[in-house]
Amino acid sequence: MKAGWSSLGPAPTPGGDPWAGGSWQYSDETSRPAPAASPASGPAAGPAAATQPIAPGGNGAAPGATTRLLAPDGSPATAPAGAGAPPVLPAFSVPGAPGSAGDGAGHRRPPKKRRGLATLGILVLAVAAGGAGGLVAEAIDDDDSGGGGTVTVLGADPAGVVERPPESIAGVAATLLPSVVSVSVADAGGSGFVISEDGYVITNNHVIATAGDDGIELAFTDGRRLEAELVGTSPSYDIAVLHVDADDLTPVVFGDSASVAVGDPVVAIGSPLGLDATVTSGIVSALERPVTAGGEDDQSYINALQTDAAINPGNSGGPLVDASGRVIGVNSAIASLGLGEQAGSIGLGFAIPIEQVQRTAQQLIADGEAVYPVMGVLLDNGFVGEGARVAENGDNGPGVTPGGPADEVGIESGDVVVAVDGTDIRTPAELIVRLRAHEPGDDITVVVDRDGEELEFTLTLGSAVG
Numbered sequence: 001m002k003a004g005w006s007s008l009g010p011a012p013t014p015g016g017d018p019w020a021g022g023s024w025q026y027s028d029e030t031s032r033p034a035p036a037a038s039p040a041s042g043p044a045a046g047p048a049a050a051t052q053p054i055a056p057g058g059n060g061a062a063p064g065a066t067t068r069l070l071a072p073d074g075s076p077a078t079a080p081a082g083a084g085a086p087p088v089l090p091a092f093s094v095p096g097a098p099g100s101a102g103d104g105a106g107h108r109r110p111p112k113k114r115r116g117l118a119t120l121g122i123l124v125l126a127v128a129a130g131g132a133g134g135l136v137a138e139a140i141d142d143d144d145s146g147g148g149g150t151v152t153v154l155g156a157d158p159a160g161v162v163e164r165p166p167e168s169i170a171g172v173a174a175t176l177l178p179s180v181v182s183v184s185v186a187d188a189g190g191s192g193f194v195i196s197e198d199g200y201v202i203t204n205n206h207v208i209a210t211a212g213d214d215g216i217e218l219a220f221t222d223g224r225r226l227e228a229e230l231v232g233t234s235p236s237y238d239i240a241v242l243h244v245d246a247d248d249l250t251p252v253v254f255g256d257s258a259s260v261a262v263g264d265p266v267v268a269i270g271s272p273l274g275l276d277a278t279v280t281s282g283i284v285s286a287l288e289r290p291v292t293a294g295g296e297d298d299q300s301y302i303n304a305l306q307t308d309a310a311i312n313p314g315n316s317g318g319p320l321v322d323a324s325g326r327v328i329g330v331n332s333a334i335a336s337l338g339l340g341e342q343a344g345s346i347g348l349g350f351a352i353p354i355e356q357v358q359r360t361a362q363q364l365i366a367d368g369e370a371v372y373p374v375m376g377v378l379l380d381n382g383f384v385g386e387g388a389r390v391a392e393n394g395d396n397g398p399g400v401t402p403g404g405p406a407d408e409v410g411i412e413s414g415d416v417v418v419a420v421d422g423t424d425i426r427t428p429a430e431l432i433v434r435l436r437a438h439e440p441g442d443d444i445t446v447v448v449d450r451d452g453e454e455l456e457f458t459l460t461l462g463s464a465v466g
Helices: 112-129 169-179 354-367 405-409 428-436
Strands: 004-007 024-027 139-141 149-151 180-184 189-194 200-203 216-219 225-234 239-243 265-270 278-293 300-307 319-321 327-334 349-353 371-374 416-420 443-450 453-460 462-465
Touching (some): 169 180, 180 265, 200 354, 278 327, 278 428, 300 428, 416 428
Antiparallel strands (some): 180 189, 216 225, 265 278, 300 349, 327 349, 443 453
């Protein structure tokens, strides 16, 4: 027999369509003629290998779909010139079927050297079919006798589930996601993260500032939705602590923001625009970036970590973590292009350093309120020069608080603070940020310009609640 298609079913009627009905087989080598099937026995009784058509709606082609079948040499199988395509396409040989090589019939297999291409054809079909849990098999005999065959099943190998290294972004995300929550209040939302097994959660103050009597709900990645109690807030640091009635939560691990360097990889996790469990990545873009956030009544001053990881509305309160999965900051603010409520990430996000977050959270849990450091002066926000000028006495109160830290060392109204601990001060906001990076009771060195003369003072910071 020459290479080509041969029928495994009843011979076509004279003058009829040579491809009409029956099952067909392709051969690329000369083989001995196969005896014709008797009408009584039907196609299954012939000596050739049984074939199994691809059932419509099963794991193969759907009804009406076009299926490409590869010939044994790997090229698309084609019908003889002028012939139409057979209505039932040949599928793959099934070991042990009646009349197959496993039954000792005289069917000759294609040469073994072509099996790789045939298997590739099966793989392409399996991927294209996309059936859920579908099995595509090929009979591959290890000898020419048609003995016991091997069935290769695609799509059922558990080794396909790949483990991710814990230090990879996927590994960090898998570790942190069970600890991150979505925070919902009446007309706002944001993110938060668990800091203890017994239900304490950190978020931003501005996330829950409008909660009122409507309550706060936390959504966990395991599907639980729990009502949260407000433990305390610090508008000055934009931190809030919540508590839920649970004792089996997975807390985060705190890192060290002081050891972070510009260029270090970071991951941000939260619920931007309500899309919970969202993970983005980037680097640390800058350190100790002075940032103010919030309104006039609850303005926050942050000595922030800057990152280019995508942070959008709803990320607020979520963790910023390092490559080891340790929390180094709380995402709190983004820079925008002045587009109002439509603003989104432009690669300038800011996070509160975790050391400040820890101090504030501990105070809120212990006392229900937090304190921040002050030097006892009122600043002139209308000053346009370099530095931060101490205001004159006026309707808002005295420029220098009587008996306060600044008063005790001799700082006066009209003095312009130009440096703190060796760091230049350019604006009033920068001075406040530098001060709030400390704790009450810390000693700082302040340089002021008084009528063109620079004076240096060392003072001990006081405290205020907020």
